[in-house]
Amino acid sequence: MTVPWFEREPEAYAEVRRMLIERYPTLHARKIGDAVVVKGTLGISHEGVEIDRYSLEFRLPGDYPKSLPTVSETAERIPRQMDRHVNPATGTLCLGVVEELWFVMNGDFSLDRVIEIPVRNFLIGNSLVEQGQEWPLGERSHGIRGILEFYACLLGAKEKKSLHRFLTSLLRGQVKGHWPCPCGSGSVLRRCHIGWHEAA
Amino acid sequence: MKTFPLELLVIEVLGDNSAGNLEDRFRRVLEAFRDDMESLTIEDPANPSGNDLSSCLTDELRDELSATARDTLDTVDESGWEAVLGKIENDAKAAPRIQVLRSAATAAPIATRPWSSNE
Numbered sequence: 424m425t426v427p428w429f430e431r432e433p434e435a436y437a438e439v440r441r442m443l444i445e446r447y448p449t450l451h452a453r454k455i456g457d458a459v460v461v462k463g464t465l466g467i468s469h470e471g472v473e474i475d476r477y478s479l480e481f482r483l484p485g486d487y488p489k490s491l492p493t494v495s496e497t498a499e500r501i502p503r504q505m506d507r508h509v510n511p512a513t514g515t516l517c518l519g520v521v522e523e524l525w526f527v528m529n530g531d532f533s534l535d536r537v538i539e540i541p542v543r544n545f546l547i548g549n550s551l552v553e554q555g556q557e558w559p560l561g562e563r564s565h566g567i568r569g570i571l572e573f574y575a576c577l578l579g580a581k582e583k584k585s586l587h588r589f590l591t592s593l594l595r596g597q598v599k600g601h602w603p604c605p606c607g608s609g610s611v612l613r614r615c616h617i618g619w620h621e622a623a
Numbered sequence: 624m625k626t627f628p629l630e631l632l633v634i635e636v637l638g639d640n641s642a643g644n645l646e647d648r649f650r651r652v653l654e655a656f657r658d659d660m661e662s663l664t665i666e667d668p669a670n671p672s673g674n675d676l677s678s679c680l681t682d683e684l685r686d687e688l689s690a691t692a693r694d695t696l697d698t699v700d701e702s703g704w705e706a707v708l709g710k711i712e713n714d715a716k717a718a719p720r721i722q723v724l725r726s727a728a729t730a731a732p733i734a735t736r737p738w739s740s741n742e
Binding site: 444448449451453455462463466467468469470471472473474475476505506508510511516517518519520523524527528540541543544545547548550551554556558559560561562563564565566569 | 683686687690691694695697698702706707709710720721723724725726727728729730731732733734735736737738739740741
């Protein structure tokens with residue numbers, strides 16, 4: 424049986440509790456079985472003024488902080504609809520394409536970083552959507568299309584075909600320098616985005 | 624926790640002593656949750672003689688309420704009520720809500736976009 428992270432590293436759990444008391448005093452961590460659940464309200468502040476407040480529940484994963492915690496809004500304020508980026512079955516918020524979040528957060532899903540980056544962005548965006556506005560930082564398409572959008576954006580790829588080929592080959596470790604660059608420049612990979620070739 | 628049992632708990636705590644201002648009473652509720660959670664019971668006001676609602680309060684929920692009240696009181700004692708309830712905004716000086724939210728969104732140090740895992 425796997426020992427939960429908070430028993431393996433009690434100091435890490437104590438640090439989460441300290442951080443919450445210091446920075447988010449209305450969120451409270453508790454051990455429930457093999458999981459750590461953080462519940463309460465989160466105030467969203469801007470320029471020193473609270474502009475909104477949400478009731479939330481975070482579930483920290485078994486390999487915390489390597490994987491993204493799940494986050495749910497608990498006051499039934501946000502409709503459980505995919506178009507509102509809430510999983511209808513579980514009620515969890517779809518904060519972003521997981522690979523994209525991992526990339527922009529350097530693989531560190533510590534609770535304070537998750538609160539300050541994707542959760543804060545999501546909640547401010549939701550507050551604007553409630554006012555009839557668009558998502559201020561944009562939104563990804565549902566499902567696999569959203570994942571491909573992220574990779575296309577990351578690689579600067581203009582052609583779907585070359586993006587698919589690049590990603591498929593990347594998984595197999597077969598990327599060749601003489602292939603057309605997925606950015607669509609018309610040049611070969613090794614003479615264009617050489618970094619991608621070397622990373623592959 | 625459902626709000627109905629919570630309301631009954633507050634009534635139970637303040638039933639014998641509702642003196643003081645709002646802060647005094649709120650603090651008394653939090654202190655009771657922190658110190659006496661195990662002994663608090665609640666009853667359905669529609670059927671006070673035969674419907675003990677204490678079963679709504681599991682040991683886990685009592686622990687959670689007690690721990691939350693303790694953390695909240697510690698924060699209030701150290702940093703005041705604003706640390707718990709947020710800064711009071713002066714409505715007269717407040718910018719339009721959409722403008723404030725847009726400003727907050729553009730101040731994000733790292734942009735992230737919501738997604739949906741299902742098609």
